[in-house]
Amino acid sequence: MRNDIPPHRAGEPIRAGVPEHGRIPRYYAVKTELLVLIEEIGEGACLPAERELAERYGVSRVTLRQAVGELVLEGRLLRRQGSRTVVAPPKLLQPLALVSYTEGIRTQGLEPGRTVISAEVLSADPQLAADLGVEPGGEVIYLERVLLAGGERVGLESSYLPRHRFPRLLEDFDADGSLYAFLQRELGVVFGEAEERIETVLATPREALLIGTNPATPMILLHRVSWEPDGTPIERVRSLFRGDRFSFVTRLRQ
Known part of the structure; x- marks a missing residue:
């Protein structure tokens, strides 16, 4: 040695x-x-x-x-x-950009997928209400889904949307598919900008069980709020990715 x-x-x-x-x-x-x-x-x-x-x-x-x-x-x-x-295989590269998880995974030759855990209507707490432009206690749509890449569980995504803007989302949207694509193609939503915060965390016991990972595995947590070009809120998303399977990439310009 x-x-x-x-x-x-x-x-x-x-x-x-x-x-x-x-x-x-x-x-x-x-x-x-x-x-x-x-x-x-x-x-x-x-x-x-x-x-x-x-x-x-x-x-x-x-x-x-x-x-x-x-x-x-x-x-x-x-x-x-x-x-x-x-x-292990190389880590999956996910762009930090206004593109969907589906697009990012498909560019790497893998089939994206999702397993629905929850799809329901909840009452917004004050912070969520402020992020989505609704009154505190107002109704928001909540989707929680396990993210798959080539059949492998790699993350957990929680999406919140104002119900008054998308009243039939739970009835019309196939929750196994891309929410980003549905909002754009079927409802005409235009993503203008987003604010994203990234941190490292450990998964909770429940999250580790859903993702199928060791609770000691480092996770990458992304918080995103998206708006249309006129500033109208679209969604707030909390995405938890396995740190041993993902890295994130962006290009910076002056």
Whole structure:
């Protein structure tokens, strides 16, 4: 097992995460070795057995498990039930733009899908009422859906819309489809702008169960409020994505 500082390569974080005092934690040194192995064996390949890897790198199984565990949380490895740990596919890239989840997933060659958890009418609390331009206690449509990509559960989306604007939405909209597309094509809604806030969280026990993920897996939480060009509110959306399966991309201009 090498204990020297890994050389810095162009494009990597400065010093590749090594503390300034230069002493590399053993699990981190193993992790860098595993990253090289992952690149060599490729997506879907099984890692060698735990004992073999521990012997190869000259560390204890506890140290090896810590390195593997971090790579699982980061989405570089997957633990398959009843089988060994395998190299994960690349993360899904979702654009931070006024496009639907459906469009973003299809551009990557996967079929998007949704499983409906709830579709109902609720009373708006003061903040939701302000976001959607309704009176506090006014009626809003609430849709909660598990997001799928190629049949895999990858997120959970909660959408709120003012009922007075879309009185027949629950009757006319196929909740398995794209809400964004329905609003545009069937109701003539024009998305003018949106404000989006992004943070990292851990899923609640209920959310983890719905998404089918480990509660310790980091999640990416997006809050979005959308308006038409004249400032009329359209929807407020809370989207929770698996941090091990998603990354987000945008292009910034001056």
